[in-house]
Amino acid sequence: MRIDLHSHSDVSDGTRPPAEVVRRARANGLDVLALTDHDTAGGWDEAIAALPDGLTLVPGIELSCQEDGRSLHMLGYLFDPSDPELAAELARIRDDRVVRARAMVDRLRDLGVDVTWEQVRALARGEAVGRPHIARAMVDAGAVRTADEAFGPRWIAQGGRAYAERYALDPERAIRLVRSAGGVCVLAHPRARRRGYVFADEVIERLAAAGLAGIEVDHPDHDARDRADLRGLAASLGLAVTGSSDDHGAPTGDRLGAETTAPGDYESLIAVGPDRVRKSR
Template structure:
């Protein structure tokens, strides 16, 4: 596996994207090719709760492009889902590796239960079909939503994420195991990496966390906050940027691309070189 030291002299930096190893639609190598075609020089692959795509992505790197090894960790704060981006950590660190295995195992258990509930509701979905869509170990609700769409139970992916189906509290929803975010920050730090809070004001998707949560995570060792994100409006971006500056956190920008599910938007939001440099220095 070839992971070069991240560089800071390349023009476009996208620190949050997904492949088919988790809930994206493109294989890791294709994610790299599309990023390069879109002018991205530094790319982080941040699949949900897995590092399984790193090797394929690294092998596909063209000359002059850098892969930042990353992950998006499933966390929970006061009953609400919170996502934490981790970069440049050792995936073999025993405590972190154990938690990742537990999260992935629970994802499978949860998804099977959700499929059973959907079948009871009359939806023509199967575990085998969902598993085939997932491709990797990080099976999740987006794969179930795609299965519902393929079965004709819903007309759009968004319809699947409603109380009628698999939204939190919905008829077929099942809770899952997730890390406490403070513990997650400390695990990433102990594994030699740095962490960034993902899309904390993505109001459309329900990821809305106040300043006090960011302050708590900063005290635990958080290195940055994702500010420029497709789901953040201008007012939230400005407020987050000011808060990040006051706490000494890097303000990052990322596409959060999921392939066809999000319109193949790699590079639509980017991180400033100085913010990237700060993350690399913090992880050193």
Template sequence: MRIDLHSHSDASDGTRPPAEVVRRARENGVDVLALTDHDTVAGWDAATAALPDGLTLVPGIELSCRYEGRSLHMLGYLFDPGEPELAAELARIRDDRVTRARTMVSRLQELGVDVTWEAVRALARGEAVGRPHIARAMVDAGAVRTPDEAFSSRWIGQGGRAYADRYALEPARAIALVRAAGGVCVLAHPRARRRGYLFADAVVEELAAAGLAGVEVDHPDHAAADRARLRDVAAALRLVPTGSSDDHGALTGDRLGAETTAPDAYAALTGMICDRPEGARKAR
């Protein structure tokens, strides 16, 4: 069984509609797929409506968090999106995404880059506008050759000339909100060094004490040595080790199923969900 627990659609910063994401996942031999768009569940219904035979959909999200001033991402699964406190926080995050993106577009314009808010918004078909949309607009404007080039200190990388901060949850609060909504949380790509996501073992231990259920071990941006270490940390803390493609469609080479979660790990993760509140989601 091939299980991919991290993917994106154009409801956030992926390039494929949810219906196409689930179709491509099945064509790639994936049996279980989590749709985890950034700070939104807007793609769930479309993905469910288009679900091909043989594919189980795990409704999820990738939450924007901040730990000691640095960006940290938290994957949430099988929660009730209508839980009032969580829903309010998601709305606040999405609203601030727009404010932040407008600020970065203005700063790019001041730097002489011919990027408009209208162009960025056209690329962000969903409700969760983000830096990848700005990066793609910069490519279209000829300011950079590739989206990756935009994520540098010269442009919109953290601390860059056009970078702007935004509202994000404390990780422990994100875990508490998802758990209160009946779901579980997994720490996303904690050793994606190239992208600046590098969190020490002590951080994982701290989040485990706050109720973290698992840690993403097998990820395309994780080196072999980091995977081995994370697997040891997960075992020591009794966290579920997961594997995921973190596919963003064309932006990441359409790599659904490139990394997978072991069936026993998936069973352990879903087995943690009990006493589900009314309205919480199930894998479909």
């Protein structure tokens, strides 16, 4: 069984519609896929309606959190999206994404970059406008050659000239919210050094005490040493180990299935709500 527990559609910052994401997942030999768009469950219905034969969908989300002034991402699975407290927080995060993106566009224009809010909004088909949409607009405007360059310290990286802060959840509160809504949480790419998502063992231990269920260990941005260290930490804390592509479509090379989760770890995670996984009809 091939299981990928982290992917994105164009409802957030991916480039493929949810229906195409699930079709590509099955074509790439996956048996289980989690759709985890940033701060929104808006792609679930389309993905479920388009499920190809033989593919199981795990409804999920990638929550924007903040730890000690730095971005931390939390994967939530199998929760009830209508839970009032969680839904209110997601709406607040999405609303602030718009405020932040507008501020970043204004700063870029002050720096002489010919991008507009209309361009950025057009690139964000869904509710969760983010920095990848701004980066793509910068490429289209000829200000940078690649999206990676846009994410450099001169531009929209944290601390960059056009960077703006935004509202994000405390990670322990995020875990409580997802658990209260009937779901389960996994810490996303905690050693993605290239992107600055590097969190010490002590942080992960604290989150485990708050109810974290797993660590995303096998991720394209993790090297062999970090994978080994995280696998050992997960074992010591009794946490599931997941493997995921974190596919965003074209920007990440359509890599669905590039990393996978062992069936035993998958089963331990979905035990909180096995009736919420979705299979093709």
